[in-house]
Amino acid sequence: MRYDLVIFDNDGVLVDSEPISNTILADCLTELGHPTTYEDSIRDYMGSAMHRIHELVLERTGQRLPADFDDAFHARVFAAFERGLEPVPGVTEVLEKLAADEVPYCVASSGSHERIRVGHRKTGLDRWFGDDIVFSAQDVGRGKPAPDLFLYAAERMGVSPERCVVVEDSRLGVEAARAAGMDVYGFTAMTPAGRLPRANGYFTSMGQLAELLM
Structure with missing residues (x-):
């Protein structure tokens, strides 16, 4: 990795x-x-x-x-x-792979902590995300496209920005990641690649993400 x-x-x-x-x-x-x-x-x-x-x-x-x-x-x-609400197809397998390889991960969302938690409980993803690796725009002064949220997540996780990669599906998120000095891969299941300029790469299904991360 x-x-x-x-x-x-x-x-x-x-x-x-x-x-x-x-x-x-x-x-x-x-x-x-x-x-x-x-x-x-x-x-x-x-x-x-x-x-x-x-x-x-x-x-x-x-x-x-x-x-x-x-x-x-x-x-x-x-x-x-x-x-x-359902989990994005294939995302559980990605999380299993990261956990097996002992690669740290977290979530950094424009949504509130309550919104994140409600969604994770409903989809069963709460087993993968403890409170210590869940970060929300509520935690910082400015949301995406400002880099604040991603920089805050990296700081809390003890990793320098240049060693981080962000997985995003919105233009605002891609802009925020690049402003933070991080690589970013654009998920194009809903958003065409043309709306995610400056991403380092693109993928249409979670099965392709592992290859990009390697």
């Missing part, structure tokens, strides 16, 4: 949550008078921390989202997770 730490994004990389959450986000914004399609949500908000959604809506419309927007949105997302 050529890296000392593998940093996973969560939504869309570990848990297959992006179709669920972006459908609900588009619905929530549309209901509030900000017409948004599923495709709009994927393009504009995928990979964003909640504060960035608020900032973009305010910038574009001059209107602030309601104070309870985050709670109402997450209540709907968590209920949908309980009904149908």
